[in-house]
Amino acid sequence: MFDNNLRGMIDDVRDGRMDRRAFVKRMIAVGLTAPLANQILAIGGVAMAQSPNPYKPTKRGGGGPLKLLWWQGPTLLNPHFATGTKDQDGSRIFYEPLASWDVDGHLNPILAAEIPSIQNGGLAADAKSVVWKLKPGVKWHDGKPFSADDVVFTWEYASDPATAAVSSATYAGMTVEKVDDLAVRIKFKDPTPFWANAFVGAYGCIIPKHLFAEFKGGKSREASTNLKPVGTGPYKFIEFKPGDLIRGEINQDYHMANRPYFDTIEMKGGGDAVSAARAVIQTGEYDFAWNIQVEDEVLLRLEKGGKGKTLYAVGGDIEFIAINFTDPNTEVDGERSSMKTKHPILSDPRVRQALALLVDRESIKKVIYGRAGRATANYLNGPEEFVSKNTKWEFSVEKASALLEEAGWKAGSDGIREKDGKKLKLLYQTSINGPRQKTQAIVKQACQKAGIDVELKSVVASVFFSSDVANPDTYSHFYADIEMFQIPMTQPDPALHMRRYHSRNVATKENKWQGPNFPRWVNKDFDAAVDAADTETDPIKRADLYIKCNDLMWQDTVMIPVMHRLAVEACSNTVRPALSGWANQTDNLQDWYRET
Amino acid sequence: MSQYILRRLMIAIPSLLGISVVLFVVLALAPGDPFSELATNPNVPPEVQAALRTKFGLDDPIYLRYLHWLAAMAQGDWGFSFVSRINVDTLILQRLPTTLYVIGSAQLLALLIAIPVGVYAATRPYSLFDQLANTFAFIGFSLPTFFTGILFILVFSVKLDWLPFVYTDVPGSGIPWLLEMIRQAIMPVMVLGLFQAASMTRFVRSAMLDVIRLDYVTAARAKGLGQAKVIVKHVMRNAMIPVVTLIALQMPAVFGGAIVTEQIFRIPGIGSLLISSILANDTPVVMAVTFVFACLVVLFNLIADVLYGWLDPRISFR
Numbered sequence: 047m048f049d050n051n052l053r054g055m056i057d058d059v060r061d062g063r064m065d066r067r068a069f070v071k072r073m074i075a076v077g078l079t080a081p082l083a084n085q086i087l088a089i090g091g092v093a094m095a096q097s098p099n100p101y102k103p104t105k106r107g108g109g110g111p112l113k114l115l116w117w118q119g120p121t122l123l124n125p126h127f128a129t130g131t132k133d134q135d136g137s138r139i140f141y142e143p144l145a146s147w148d149v150d151g152h153l154n155p156i157l158a159a160e161i162p163s164i165q166n167g168g169l170a171a172d173a174k175s176v177v178w179k180l181k182p183g184v185k186w187h188d189g190k191p192f193s194a195d196d197v198v199f200t201w202e203y204a205s206d207p208a209t210a211a212v213s214s215a216t217y218a219g220m221t222v223e224k225v226d227d228l229a230v231r232i233k234f235k236d237p238t239p240f241w242a243n244a245f246v247g248a249y250g251c252i253i254p255k256h257l258f259a260e261f262k263g264g265k266s267r268e269a270s271t272n273l274k275p276v277g278t279g280p281y282k283f284i285e286f287k288p289g290d291l292i293r294g295e296i297n298q299d300y301h302m303a304n305r306p307y308f309d310t311i312e313m314k315g316g317g318d319a320v321s322a323a324r325a326v327i328q329t330g331e332y333d334f335a336w337n338i339q340v341e342d343e344v345l346l347r348l349e350k351g352g353k354g355k356t357l358y359a360v361g362g363d364i365e366f367i368a369i370n371f372t373d374p375n376t377e378v379d380g381e382r383s384s385m386k387t388k389h390p391i392l393s394d395p396r397v398r399q400a401l402a403l404l405v406d407r408e409s410i411k412k413v414i415y416g417r418a419g420r421a422t423a424n425y426l427n428g429p430e431e432f433v434s435k436n437t438k439w440e441f442s443v444e445k446a447s448a449l450l451e452e453a454g455w456k457a458g459s460d461g462i463r464e465k466d467g468k469k470l471k472l473l474y475q476t477s478i479n480g481p482r483q484k485t486q487a488i489v490k491q492a493c494q495k496a497g498i499d500v501e502l503k504s505v506v507a508s509v510f511f512s513s514d515v516a517n518p519d520t521y522s523h524f525y526a527d528i529e530m531f532q533i534p535m536t537q538p539d540p541a542l543h544m545r546r547y548h549s550r551n552v553a554t555k556e557n558k559w560q561g562p563n564f565p566r567w568v569n570k571d572f573d574a575a576v577d578a579a580d581t582e583t584d585p586i587k588r589a590d591l592y593i594k595c596n597d598l599m600w601q602d603t604v605m606i607p608v609m610h611r612l613a614v615e616a617c618s619n620t621v622r623p624a625l626s627g628w629a630n631q632t633d634n635l636q637d638w639y640r641e642t
Numbered sequence: 643m644s645q646y647i648l649r650r651l652m653i654a655i656p657s658l659l660g661i662s663v664v665l666f667v668v669l670a671l672a673p674g675d676p677f678s679e680l681a682t683n684p685n686v687p688p689e690v691q692a693a694l695r696t697k698f699g700l701d702d703p704i705y706l707r708y709l710h711w712l713a714a715m716a717q718g719d720w721g722f723s724f725v726s727r728i729n730v731d732t733l734i735l736q737r738l739p740t741t742l743y744v745i746g747s748a749q750l751l752a753l754l755i756a757i758p759v760g761v762y763a764a765t766r767p768y769s770l771f772d773q774l775a776n777t778f779a780f781i782g783f784s785l786p787t788f789f790t791g792i793l794f795i796l797v798f799s800v801k802l803d804w805l806p807f808v809y810t811d812v813p814g815s816g817i818p819w820l821l822e823m824i825r826q827a828i829m830p831v832m833v834l835g836l837f838q839a840a841s842m843t844r845f846v847r848s849a850m851l852d853v854i855r856l857d858y859v860t861a862a863r864a865k866g867l868g869q870a871k872v873i874v875k876h877v878m879r880n881a882m883i884p885v886v887t888l889i890a891l892q893m894p895a896v897f898g899g900a901i902v903t904e905q906i907f908r909i910p911g912i913g914s915l916l917i918s919s920i921l922a923n924d925t926p927v928v929m930a931v932t933f934v935f936a937c938l939v940v941l942f943n944l945i946a947d948v949l950y951g952w953l954d955p956r957i958s959f960r
Contacts, residue, residue, distance in 0.1 A: 115808065121726045121922075129725070130679040210697050212680060215687045249685060267727050284813075287736050288726040289918050290910035291811055314810050316908040316918070321795070321807070329799050331806050508674035508923050513691040517673050522688070536685050560688035 099148055099624040099637040103307045107296050109640055112308035112621070115332040117322040119289040119315015124272045125251035126204050126211035131630060134248035135336065136292050136313060138632040140187070141277035143250030144178050144197070145242065147629040151429055151538040153242055154634065157181055157192065157252060157278060157301075159228070162241075173237040173583040178245065180228040184301045186254050187276045187283065194224040197245065199255035199262075208263035213249035220244060237581040239588055240539040247537060248630050252278070280306035280636040290315050300636070307639035320344060326616040327354040333640075334623060335616040336631055339481070342416020345614075358417060359613040361627030362428035362535030362543070365419075367405065367474075367489070367528050367606040368565045369398055374473070374525045381555035382518070382525050385566060391470065392527060396453040398603035401528070403446040404492040405606050407439060413488070414481045419609040426596040427610040428627075429538045431585075434593045437600045439607075446496045455497070463497040475503040475519075475526040477510040482530060485608060515558045522559040524566070532611060538628040540592045541580065547595075547604065548576050567604045647948065654940045661936045666711065669925050670704045676724040676923045698724050711929065721926035725919070730930040733915065738897070741911035744809075744830055744904075745896045751835030752842055753889070759839075760846025764854060765873060775843060782840025791833045791906040798829060805829050809909045830907045834900055838892075846885055853881040883953045890946035894938035898931075 103109070120136025121129075128134040145161060148154035153161045159179040162168020168177045184192040201222035204211040219235045222244075232244060244250060254276055261269035275283050278301065281294035292313040296306060314332070322335040323345060330353035338345065338356060345356050373387035391397055407421035423439035426432055455463035455470050463470040474489070476482045483504060490500040503526060505519045510531070518525050535543050545551070546562035549569070553561040572595055579591035599605055613627055620641050624634035677694050680686045695701055699710070714721060720730040763772040799807040805828055812822045853859065854877050862876045901913040908914075912931060919927035951957045 118918075121723075122728075124727075127727060129677055207693070210690075210694055212686050212690055212694075214690055216685055243685075267722070273728060285811075287811075287910060288723070288728065288733060289915065290737075293811075293813065310813075312810070314808060314908065316910065316914055317808070317905065321906070324795075324800065325808050329803065329807070331799075331808055506674065508676075508678045508921065511678035512673070512675040512923075513677065513688055513695060514673065514675055515692075519673070534683065536683060542685060558692060560692060562688065 099154070099634055100622075101305070101637050101639065102622075102641075103304055103639050106298070106300070106304055106306070107309050109307035109309060111310045111312060112638065112640075113332045113334075114311070114313040115317075115322045115325055115335040116313055116315050117317050117319050117335070117337070120292060120313065121288045122272065123275045123283075123286055123292070124253070124269075125248060126200075126209070126213045126253070127266075127272070128248065129212060131248070132315075132336075135630050135632045137251060137275065138248060138279070138630055139281050139292065139294055139311060139313065139635060140275040140279045140283050141251035141253065142279050143247055143252065144180070144245040145250075146633045147247060147538060147626045148634060149624060149626050151626060151628045153246065155181070156636075157184060169241065171583075173239050173241065173581075174234050176232045176234075176241045177225060178230050178232070180230070181301055182228055184278055185299050186256075186278055187297060188254075188257075190254065190256055192252075192254075192278055193227045194230045195227075196252050196255045197230045198222050198224050199259065200252045201244070203253065203258060203262050203266075204249075206263050209266045211266075216243055216249045237583055239579075239581070239583050239585070240537075240541050243537060243539075247633060281308075281311045284310075302636055305636045311635075323348055323356075323616045326618060327352040327356070330354065330618060333618045333621045334631075338614045338616045339418075340614075341414070341480075342418065345416075345616075354616055354618045356417070357615045357617050357623070357625060359615070359625045359627035360428065361613060362426070362538075362540075363532055363611045363613070364422075364425060364427055364535070364607055365485075365530070365532040365609040365611050366425060367401075367530045367608060368524075369401070369604060369606070370524050370527050370529075370565060371568070371604075372566045374527060379555070383523065383566065385552060385554060389527070390468075391472070394453050395603065396449045397455070400446040400449040400453075400496065401493075401498075402603050402606045403440060403442050403449070404496055404498070405439075405489055405608060406441045406492055407608060408441065410485050410488055410608060414484050415609050415611065418612050418614045420612070422607050422610040423600060424596050424610075425599050425605045425607055426540050426543065426592060427607075428535065431589045432540050432592045432596075434596045434600070436593070436597050441492070443492060443495045446492075450496060450498075457497050461494075461497060462499045469499060470497065471499040471501065472527040473501045473503060474528050474530070475505060475510075476530040477507040477521075478504045479507065485530065513558075513560070520559065522553045522561075522564050524553070524564045529564075530608065535628075540595075544592055544595045545576055545580070547572065547599065549573050565604050567599075567602065569598055569602060572598045643948075643951075647944070650944050650947070654944070658933075658937060658940060662712070662715075662933055663708065665929060665932050665936070666708045667704065669928055670707065672923070674923045675700060676925075678923070711926075715933075720930045723919070723924050723927050725922050725924040725927075730926050733927060734912065734930060734934070737910055737912050737915050740809075740811075740909060741898075741904075741913070742896065744827055744909055744911060745834065745900060747827065747831045748834035748838060748900075749889075749892065749896055751831055752838035755835070755839040756842035756846050757885075760843045761850055761873065761878060763843070764847045764850030765869075767851060772847075775847075779840045779843045782836055783844075785837075786902075787833050787837050787900070788902045788906060790837070791830075791903055794829045794833055795906070807907060809907045811910070830903055830909055833906075834903050842885075842888070845888060846881070849881040849884050850877060853877050883950065886953060887946045887950055890942050890949055893942045893945075894935060897938055898935045 116132055118132045120133045122133050123137050125137035125141050128137055142156045144158040145153045145155050155161055157180060159181045160166060162176050162178055186192055201217050203209055204213045205217040221233045223231050225231050257271045257276055258269055273286060280297055280300050282297045284295055285293040294311045296309050319338050319340050323338045323340055325331045326335045327348045349355055369392050370383060370389055372383040373389050374383045376387050378384035378386045411419050411421050423437040424434050450463055455465045458464040474486060486502045490502060493500045509517060509519050510521055512520055521529055521531060547567055551561045551563040552566050553559045553564045575591045575594045579588050582588040617623055622639050622641055624637035625631060675695060677691045680691045722729050723733055759775050763775045766772055795807045798805045806826050809826050812819055859877055862872050898912055901917050904911045904914040916931045
């Protein structure tokens with residue numbers, strides 16, 4: 047019924063019987079988010095509203111300096127080599143994509159003249175091609191005109207395996223061709239309902255063909271432009287010291303009216319998060335600091351009578367505990383956690399459910415994450431339209447004990463449960479990081495009450511997240527019973543986020559543990575739903591499929607979501623940044639200004 | 643003399659080779675890789691991370707990697723940073739001026755405090771001044787710089803709002819620029835300088851006390867020379883010999899930077915480059931910084947020895 051109503055409403059909007067704002071409001075009323083509602087309209091054949099960020103200044107420049115503090119300084123300025131978000135943030139000052147994600151998660155045209163939709167002929171009905179129209183009259187910082195050739199070249203550059211670009215996957219499975227000087231067509235191999243991955247956001251930054259053409263492929267490292275970016279962005283490059291400082295000045299030829307507001311920009315790196323928060327909130331030496339992963343208690347203290355405040359951007363980043371479905375203690379053909387084994391304890395769903403009941407999310411939120419976290423039962427937490435309403439979580443030692451009892455784990459003489467002479471003992475690993483070790487302690491305590499002996503292990507982050515095949519301590523080897531970390535959602539679409547756990551992606555010795563399905567969970571229904579969603583062009587059916595995926599993970603207790611984490615930034619009271627939980631902090635830098 | 647220096651330099655070659663082998667092996671055996679940040683990014687499949695490892699030769703056997711590095715180093719190629727993908731020498735040269743300025747000023751400050759205070763305290767042992775100087779020296783070198791650094795920030799930046807605590811390259815030139823450069827260096831220079839001065843004061847004082855009791859000093863006084871002349875011309879000259887050696891041996895630290903203090907004040911020096919490269923597993927940079935540091939230590943050891951002989955002709959070179 048909902049489905050029919052929705053289709054009716056989409057028609058109403060298209061034919062002008064209902065205004066798009068009313069549509070979005072109604073969607074929000076039934077639990078959909080604004081970005082979803084807009085995507086629905088786009089697929090339903092209604093052009094996306096151009097919803098720029100609020101911007102007051104009436105002339106370009108005159109805003110003085112903008113001082114940004116990144117406690118990990120950007121180390122390189124080529125967006126296609128950007129290993130961390132810090133590098134993406136730095137590159138984004140100078141380079142621009144065709145569109146960015148705005149505050150509400152809408153596409154906001156940057157170098158594009160308009161956002162493709164079925165109505166304006168940009169989107170093909172079969173979701174196999176997209177035509178992007180480019181803004182005319184845009185100039186690179188060196189004065190050369192920007193054109194479709196640059197967009198096509200960016201695709202060639204990033205998708206060439208010899209370039210070793212980190213964005214290569216974003217540009218795989220498609221071809222990009224020039225329609226005319228101000229239009230490009232992306233052709234996808236398969237129907238691609240989420241077409242706004244290439245040329246959008248951090249990995250979507252367009253690089254100038256005339257400066258990079260000679261440095262495609264194996265010679266990519268030698269380009270001097272890697273260190274002296276020439277982009278189309280609101281600020282022009284002055285100086286870069288890796289890990290320390292980026293300086294830029296206003297681009298007087300910028301292609302958006304009255305923008306940018308600031309005359310110069312400085313991005314300073316180094317130090318730690320607490321003192322970065324101090325420099326913005328307490329002393330006001332800087333205007334904005336990134337990624338303030340500091341205990342809420344400390345932030346609240348700094349904010350009292352301060353010169354700044356913290357800002358929170360809601361995205362889909364999820365901190366979770368993953369459960370190993372294979373046996374980490376048995377070696378088969380030189381591989382532990384082999385697909386040929388089953389976990390002796392955790393393959394029983396009752397034990398997994400008991401574990402989920404033992405994660406005290408309320409306390410974890412209160413003690414550790416504060417305003418920067420939201421307790422959730424879902425693995426998939428955004429955008430709204432993809433969030434399941436069918437799940438719930440609770441914390442109950444009694445219920446967990448009862449489940450374990452039912453599963454045959456009886457209390458032993460030392461308080462630890464046992465079954466067939468075997469102790470209920472689990473190894474719980476994570477990376478070294480203050481909040482994670484505290485969460486480990488909270489979970490361990492609850493487990494002890496329920497008679498589970500939990501051994502804690504913490505691994506240095508650079509090892510835990512490395513792809514070193516020989517190192518057994520990485521998250522993808524998963525030589526432990528349960529493990530905890532965070533997976534960020536870098537775009538407002540769940541496709542990549544959910545595809546990880548398809549059974550074909552299981553991490554094994556054979557694929558050098560590169561398969562992203564590290565819990566080694568296999569579920570036919572999940573596989574079918576992910577496969578169907580990958581090519582489903584009806585946004586409503588597609589959202590349903592992802593909700594089903596999320597619910598399957600919840601029913602099977604593959605992941606125990608610990609916290610839906612928000613991005614935390616510190617900002618001066620006078621600066622008005624344009625932030626989005628779905629993008630890099632600098633993704634809408636052109637719209638930042640200072641209230642005077 | 644020149645033969646002695648030549649021989650010392652020849653001996654330095656095998657020891658530097660040994661140092662480089664140890665450094666390289668330790669770094670190669672350390673787990674982790676520079677691309678771990680890519681791991682949880684759903685936009686980047688793990689194959690990309692693996693391809694980068696292969697491209698940068700991280701999957702080659704250790705001895706091959708070492709030989710590659712050695713061959714390149716012998717030709718003056720320091721390699722390139724995995725993280726920034728730029729040449730290591732560029733990276734180091736960018737950081738060197740700041741390090742020299744801040745750490746150098748701190749050493750200078752330390753000397754300016756330590757020598758007068760140490761000398762004066764030694765001329766009046768167990769006087770009130772000596773007791774005070776001793777007490778402050780003990781406090782000074784007992785308090786670690788990460789503590790005094792944060793204390794200074796809380797007092798002078800947060801409470802009083804006099805000084806900035808983020809050290810950055812100020813654009814511009816002229817007098818205002820110079821003043822700003824001095825203003826922002828005050829806190830780090832004080833923190834480092836006072837820490838150095840504390841231990842150096844103790845050293846100067848005891849070196850002076852050793853000499854001041856000698857017979858020739860009594861003889862000088864008996865000749866009727868004034869106190870100032872005795873102390874400066876006769877006592878200090880000899881007492882400073884070990885101090886000069888100490889200073890020479892501390893010179894490599896001026897180039898090596900101060901890891902903790904640089905981190906606290908966000909000083910873009912060699913120390914912060916080293917620590918961020920270690921954290922990011924950026925082996926070529928760590929290797930270059932530590933190896934250059936090793937070379938400097940060997941070199942300044944030699945200089946100290948030569949200086950020692952020059953200051954004290956009783957010591958001969960063989």
